[in-house]
Amino acid sequence: MSRDSLVEIKDHFRGQFSKYTRKAFHMLPKLEKPHILDIGCGSGVPTIELAKLSDGEIIGIDINQPLLDKLNRKIEEEGFSDRVKTVKCSLFEIDFPDESFDIIWAEGSIWIIGFEKGLKEWRRLLKPNGFLVVHDEIKTVSNKLEKIPSCGYKLINHFSLPEDAWWTEYCKPLEIRIKEIYMKFKNNSEAFKILRKYQNEIDMVKRNPKEHCSAFYIMKKS
Numbered sequence: 001m002s003r004d005s006l007v008e009i010k011d012h013f014r015g016q017f018s019k020y021t022r023k024a025f026h027m028l029p030k031l032e033k034p035h036i037l038d039i040g041c042g043s044g045v046p047t048i049e050l051a052k053l054s055d056g057e058i059i060g061i062d063i064n065q066p067l068l069d070k071l072n073r074k075i076e077e078e079g080f081s082d083r084v085k086t087v088k089c090s091l092f093e094i095d096f097p098d099e100s101f102d103i104i105w106a107e108g109s110i111w112i113i114g115f116e117k118g119l120k121e122w123r124r125l126l127k128p129n130g131f132l133v134v135h136d137e138i139k140t141v142s143n144k145l146e147k148i149p150s151c152g153y154k155l156i157n158h159f160s161l162p163e164d165a166w167w168t169e170y171c172k173p174l175e176i177r178i179k180e181i182y183m184k185f186k187n188n189s190e191a192f193k194i195l196r197k198y199q200n201e202i203d204m205v206k207r208n209p210k211e212h213c214s215a216f217y218i219m220k221k222s
């Protein structure tokens, strides 16, 4: 089993959360052929969902080339090559021109730069009245909600995932799957290392499922 198929296993369970991506997307007004930037797209579970939800052009950026390669294969398989592409680029060094995008989407990535800094730095990339959708941890939610206006946005909506969603919908089924395949890879050191890494992430959530609650923030550039 290759590194790629291990990413596929993770993506399969990550796909359980696509319903929340859809919920957030449907909180936006209908936009014709929106230009969307997916920041920290990884292997693109939300990117592909956005391509299904919209008729827009989507650019996914990430620093991890193997994950982008995986996403590139999905783009081709799903028939989105004419309007979805990936760019290897750090979210600290995004150099698209000002006002390039109608929507910026960031699931699980804003913590890398920080909520407030991300909002401020990414604002220039949005067209007037463009939208920023962030999926981030729920800790300090009131603090985050307070910061939104001073960062140049209006909060359109926000919602939390069910308190135990990361455990019941993602980590628990992923752990069961990992247990099923673990011993098969005891002689494949690369795969074994990846599975250990997944298991460590699972253990963190397992120890305190409610600590890992997350929320979507849907904002409009003001």
Ligand SMILES: C[S@@+](CC[C@H](N)C(=O)[O-])C[C@H]1O[C@@H](n2cnc3c(N)ncnc32)[C@H](O)[C@@H]1O
Residues within 6 Å of the ligand: 014, 039, 040, 041, 042, 043, 044, 045, 046, 061, 062, 063, 064, 067, 089, 090, 091, 092, 106, 107, 108, 109, 112
């Ligand atoms: C938690 S994953 C989220 C992936 C995807 N958005 C999702 O929801 O499934 C965070 C992603 O941020 C990427 N990342 C980490 N540091 C980054 C950086 N400096 N610039 C761009 N992407 C980065 C990682 O490679 C990873 O794919």
